[in-house]
Amino acid sequence: MVETGTGTLPAYTETLPRIPESARAARRLVHLALNVWGLNGLQDAAEVVISELLTNAVLHARRESVRVTVTRLSHERARVAVVDMSKKQPDLRPAGSEEESGRGLAIVDALSGGRWGVESLTWGKRVWAELGPREGEPGE
Template identity: 35%
Template sequence: MDTVSLPDTWVYALRLPHDPRAARVARMTVRAALSGHGRHEVLDTVELLTSELVTNAYRHTRGPASLRLTALADGRLRVGVWDSHPRIPAPFGKPPWDRVSSVPAEAERGRGLRLVQEYADSWGGLPVGDGGPLDRGAGKLLWFEVGEC
């Protein structure tokens, strides 16, 4: 009889309040989950990019956000951040808005999505819900993946 080993897949989900400390909570959650699963090789990248997406959710919305960290069967990690704002920014949108322009060296912000573009293996964004009066899930989901296939 052959033994079949199941892939190491798992999911962590976290609802984040609209709070300036949300990015820190997200970083701590990512660090604990990845360390606990022995995924040290991608920890710094995932922690940085997650922090950037959660920070943007805080800065550009007035409501809560959600974080979902998923280990896929092929070894990749996918991170998704939902927020209530419907606009999908570059590089997550469709061409011709698929690249983030350079930021002047003296600028204090504006590098977060460029980091996603540089360090994630893939990324995307999609609208969530139709935004109607009964739709509590309207907004967008931005995601990125890291790790070898």
């Protein structure tokens, strides 16, 4: 459960080693949570988003672990997030056609409909993305 200013939201969370292989465990956590909540229509996009967020943390954060969280926001929306120990903010930038990396946040932005952000924490940051119907679209 995650405490908010308006109450408690259901959530799944797991601390994982800050290594590339943790992307699989992060995707599994997201898949499980969304399945339990009946949000199966979000699974594919959410698994890609959490993989991109975790990969950014693996490449750019410090310390040996990260925290992955999946929170149910409503009957049709969920938030995925990665917390790491780096205060360096991620940068959404266009990647050149010759670059082999640098497209992760553009993918997150596209799959979340621009509903993503960064929360600064005392000792690091939380990068999150919300998934669900876009504005004006009917729910599931």
